[in-house]
Amino acid sequence: MKNFETRLKGGHPNSLGNTIVVVEEVLNEPTHFDELFNCYFSEDEIVRLRVSNAMKRICKEKPSCLIPYIDRFITEISLIDQASTKWTIAQLFEYLDTDLSPQQYASAKSIIKRNLEIESDWIVLINSMQTLAKWSKKDEELAQWLMPHLERLSKDSRKSVSKQALKFAQHNSG
Template sequence: MEEIEHLLSGGHPNSLGNTVQVVEMILADPSKFDLLFNTYFSKDKVVRLRVSNAMKRICKANKSLLVPYIDRFLDEIALIDQASTQWTLAQLFLMLEKELNDSQKKKATGLLKRNIASQDDWIVLNMTMETLGQWAEGEEKLKSFVLPHLNRLKKDKRKSVASKANKVLARLG
């Protein structure tokens, strides 16, 4: 874990740093995935941001590496109070939707419902609206929960939040 944490630390906080190198290392040797996952518990918020970015990249390349960790994402990573973690979870849950069992999807939905109701970070809101919006297309109960939040967010002063809310509203009819 220290090797990966070291690779993901330093540099400008908004840069990827060595994230792509770490992703390539994990894809070449999947046995190191657990080391990357545990780096989520770093005290360095920049490292955690880069772990999130790495997780999205790995999920796109080989989502089977993340599947055994779904419960840990739901039970442990969901507790990390960092916007990048929350928006990444929204993206990962959408990418892993077919791999979620009923209990996991229910738990993921609960987390996303809390986030849309209580978070203020614009990326968390946008990613959460996207995931909940897609999931609500086939579920009337979820749709009835999401619609009031979308109607609230379409008036948000941030253009990207308002725009995303309007797009999801249009999709949901």
């Protein structure tokens, strides 16, 4: 056991801590992925934040590590009430979209749509818009659902959110 949870604790909440070292260990020895994944269930929100960061990094380098866990991201991780988990879910589903079964795609789409509707964190909103906008290019029903939400978010008081919503709305209507 690598004690990933202990090693991901502490330090400034916005720092990576030991995340990069843990990612390298998992990439070099993928059998340790399960231990890292289970750190999502830590009581420590900093650990969960760093696990999310690690998942994104691992997914970019070795998506095959995450593919067997897609259902668990859908059924378990999506229920974690933490912004970093929600924005990471949107990113991971976008990265893994060609690996999603039709049922997994439908579930992932539902999760991200819900997050776009009810969440207020700007990073969750931007990542959710990005994934849904990409998917809506091949999913007309999603494109129709998404436009009113992009219009709503284009009026958001946060420039980062409103600018992205306008950008995605222009790309989707064009």
